[in-house]
Amino acid sequence: MSEVLRSPSEMKAWRKDKVGTVGFVPTMGALHAGHEELIKRARKENDLVVLSIFVNPTQFNDPQDLAKYPKTWEQDFAMAEMNGVDAVFFPNFEEMYPDKYRYKVSENDYSLLLDGAHRPGHFDGVLSVVMKLFNLVRPNKAYFGEKDFQQLSLIRGMVDAFFMNLEVIPVATVREHDGLAMSSRNTRLKTEERKIAPAIYKAITESKSAEEATAKLQAQGFVVDYVTDIGSRRFVAAKLGEVRLIDNVEI
Ligand code: PAF
Numbered sequence: 598m599s600e601v602l603r604s605p606s607e608m609k610a611w612r613k614d615k616v617g618t619v620g621f622v623p624t625m626g627a628l629h630a631g632h633e634e635l636i637k638r639a640r641k642e643n644d645l646v647v648l649s650i651f652v653n654p655t656q657f658n659d660p661q662d663l664a665k666y667p668k669t670w671e672q673d674f675a676m677a678e679m680n681g682v683d684a685v686f687f688p689n690f691e692e693m694y695p696d697k698y699r700y701k702v703s704e705n706d707y708s709l710l711l712d713g714a715h716r717p718g719h720f721d722g723v724l725s726v727v728m729k730l731f732n733l734v735r736p737n738k739a740y741f742g743e744k745d746f747q748q749l750s751l752i753r754g755m756v757d758a759f760f761m762n763l764e765v766i767p768v769a770t771v772r773e774h775d776g777l778a779m780s781s782r783n784t785r786l787k788t789e790e791r792k793i794a795p796a797i798y799k800a801i802t803e804s805k806s807a808e809e810a811t812a813k814l815q816a817q818g819f820v821v822d823y824v825t826d827i828g829s830r831r832f833v834a835a836k837l838g839e840v841r842l843i844d845n846v847e848i
Contacts, residue, residue, distance in 0.1 A: 599648075599677045600684045604692050608733045611684055617644030621736030621763075623727060626650040627667040627781035628676045631771040635740040636680045638768055647734050648677050649686040655698050656722030662841075667784050686734065693729060701725040704751055711747050711832050712843065715822045723748055724755050731756075736763050744770040744778045746830065746845045770844075772798065778844045790837045793817055797844050800824075801831045 602608045612619070620639030624632055639646045650673055657663035670687075677685050701721050707713075708720035731739065741749045753765045771779045776798035786794055796817050804810035807824040814821050814835050822834040822841070832845045 599674065599682045601674070602684055602686045602688075604688055605733050608684075608686050608688070612733070612735055615645060618737040619643060619645045619647060619734065621730070621734045621739045622646070622648045622682075623730050623739065623741075624648060624650055624673075625652045625666065625781065626673045627669050627784070628673045629771075629779045629781060629783075631742050631744065631779035633676060633680060634771050635742060635768050636677070636682060638766065639738065639740050640681050642738060642766075645683045646681065647684045647686060647736065648682045649688075649730055649734070651686070651688055651693065651726070651730075653693075653722060653726040654690060655694070655701075655725060656719050658716045658718055665785065665839075667781055686730075693726070698725070702728050702755060704754065707747070707754070708751055710827075711823060711825060712834060713747070715834060720748070720751055724751060727752055728755065728759075731761060731763060738764045738766050740766045740768055742770060743767050744780065744844065746832070776802075778842075780842065782840050782842065785840045787838060790840065793819075794837060794842060797833055797835060797842055798846070801833050801844060801846050807831060 602611050620643030622635045622639050636646065636648060652666050654663055674685060702724040703721050704724060713720050741752060743749060749767055756763060756765055773779065775795040777783065777795045778798065796814060800810040800813040801824065804813060807826050810824045811821050819835040819837055824833045826848060829847055830845050831848045834841060834843045
């Protein structure tokens with residue numbers, strides 16, 4: 598039975614007497630097969646597994662996006678249970694931010710590109726909450742999906758910069774049968790949009806350049822925030838109706 602810990606003090610008390618390794622999967626809930634992959638990997642590689650479910654308001658620059666973020670707590674708890682999660686950390690905003698976000702973790706370079714350029718303050722919010730979560734859960738290993746590749750790189754950078762005592766484990770993006778990267782936001786796509794959405798993956802894998810991929814997506818009705826090649830990776834963010842989707846692939 599997964600234990601539900603509803604506050605930082607309950608989380609700390611649970612962690613205090615635990616021996617063996619702890620694997621940690623931080624999420625904002627609305628769990629899907631991509632999260633399940635992270636949990637399974639954590640289960641395989643650790644004695645204990647902690648999953649957190651916390652829709653973190655400080656990483657949403659758009660209040661509408663925060664309000665519409667899917668919430669499926671009951672299903673999420675069931676998935677945790679089914680996959681052998683030992684503890685689910687499910688705190689509220691007031692207790693996670695007793696300082697009302699006066700203190701934050703910032704990165705001043707890579708976090709300003711790509712998603713950071715289009716979502717001001719997003720990565721400050723992500724890094725700050727992940728730092729809080731790491732301090733409470735004190736994991737040996739923490740698992741992040743490569744779908745959010747920029748997030749994964751920035752969290753790794755934070756762990757290195759602050760000499761944090763844990764390993765960040767990347768897990769490959771899980772895709773639907775038609776190539777669409779699994780995302781909690783996919784459930785918000787209308788039927789017609791869902792049919793077009795796999796064009797994102799197709800465009801970034803099949804185009805010779807970022808410009809070509811952008812043109813293909815625009816022709817299909819996407820509002821493209823960016824398609825950018827950095828190093829050996831191509832990154833994309835594009836809106837379909839009200840839903841903003843991101844993806845990346847190795848090129
Ligand atoms: O990837 C997410 O779900 C979130 O950004 C994270 C890492 C749980 C922080 O809120």
